[in-house]
Each structure stands twice: as C-alpha cells, then as structure tokens.
Amino acid sequence: MDWHEAVAVAxxxxxMQRDKGGIxxxxxxVEVASALGDDATDDELAAAVLHDVLEDTPWTRDRLxxxxxxxxxxxxxxxxTRIERPEKERYFDFIERTAEAPGEAGRIARKxxxxxxxxxxxxRLRNLPGGGSMKxxxxxxxxxxxxxxxxxxxxxxxxxxxxx
Numbered sequence: 371m372d373w374h375e376a377v378a379v380a381x382x383x384x385x386m387q388r389d390k391g392g393i394x395x396x397x398x399x400v401e402v403a404s405a406l407g408d409d410a411t412d413d414e415l416a417a418a419v420l421h422d423v424l425e426d427t428p429w430t431r432d433r434l435x436x437x438x439x440x441x442x443x444x445x446x447x448x449x450x451t452r453i454e455r456p457e458k459e460r461y462f463d464f465i466e467r468t469a470e471a472p473g474e475a476g477r478i479a480r481k482x483x484x485x486x487x488x489x490x491x492x493x494r495l496r497n498l499p500g501g502g503s504m505k506x507x508x509x510x511x512x513x514x515x516x517x518x519x520x521x522x523x524x525x526x527x528x529x530x531x532x533x534x
Contacts, residue, residue, distance in 0.1 A: 371440055376416035379437045383423045391494045395422060398489070405485035413474075417446040418482045424451040442475050449479035450486070465512045469519035480520050487513045 377400070384395040396419075403410070403418035410418070416439065423429050424447055434444045449471040453459040459467075471479050491509045520526070 371412060371416045371438060371443065373412065373415055373419075375438065376412075376419045376443075379434070379439060380419045380423060382437070383420070383427045383429045383433075387426065393494065395426060398422070401489050402482065402485045405489050406481065410481075413440065413443050413446070414478050414481055416440070416443045417450070417478050418485060420447050421450050421482050421486060423447060425454070442478065445473075445475035446478035446482065449476060450483050461508060462512070462515075465515050469515050477523070477525055480516050480525065483516050484513065484520070487516070 377396075380399050381396050384399070387395040389395055389398055399419040399421060402421060403415045406414055406418055420434070420439065420443065423434065424431065431444050431448060434447065435441070439447075449468050452461070452464045465483075468476075468479055468483050470476075487509050491513070
C-alpha cells in the first residue's frame, strides 16, 4: 500500500477526530509515521498512520481489508490496538501482547509502538494534566518493555532518540 493510500484511509477513518491534546488524530498518525525514520517500509508507514483506527474509530479489521489495507498491516494494527471488549484490556497486558506479537506483523507493531510512545512522551504530554506522572508510570516502562522485546529478537528499533 502506497503512503498516500494509507493516509487517505486514515483520513477517512478519523475524519476530524482530535486526540486528548486537541491535535487531529490524522496528524498524530503522520507524526508517528515520521518518527519511524527514513528507512521505514511502506507497510511500517501504513501501520503507523493507521495505528489508532481500530481503537479510536468505529472501523473494523474487515473495513480496513475492504479499503485495500494489506493483511500484514491490518494484523500489525491489531497488535497495537488495546482490546476494549468484552472488557478493557489492562495497559501493561496490552504492552506485553504487543511485545510478544509473532511474525512480521509483530515486528512492525513493535516498531510502530516504539514510535508512538516516543511521540506520546514529547512536548504535548507536558500540556496534559498528569502528563509527567503518565510518562513515568506508563510510557517509560512500556517503551523499555517493547525495546527489550526488539533487542531479544534482534530487531532494529524505531529511530532511537533519547527519551523526551
């Protein structure tokens, strides 16, 4: 799937939806894709820009397939989607599931989740109530777990910037 096609699907899915910080959800997806670095593959970029579609919109995996999203990208997006039903998945259970996701889709999911966490810990977090606490208690341990899983598998992490 070409970049412009993935962005078009993300734009259709998210519409004018905004995140907690007031940023368009589509812009967040593009920022996460950018954080993957210059060597990101088409599948990695597509998974990054689509990473919140299943969690934050009414779209389903079948709708992603219907939109032409490749199976490995849909599977990667599922790996970075926190399960909401029948009950909400605990955050660290979700991180563990992402860390241990198998195959190529799992590798893509880990790379996207590192980029997502890195973006989420950036300047916008400081503007959210409780942002510093969230970074310490949730995001840093999650980032360490995903990076540890990448290292154990010999995977190259998303661009390794120092922690924001």
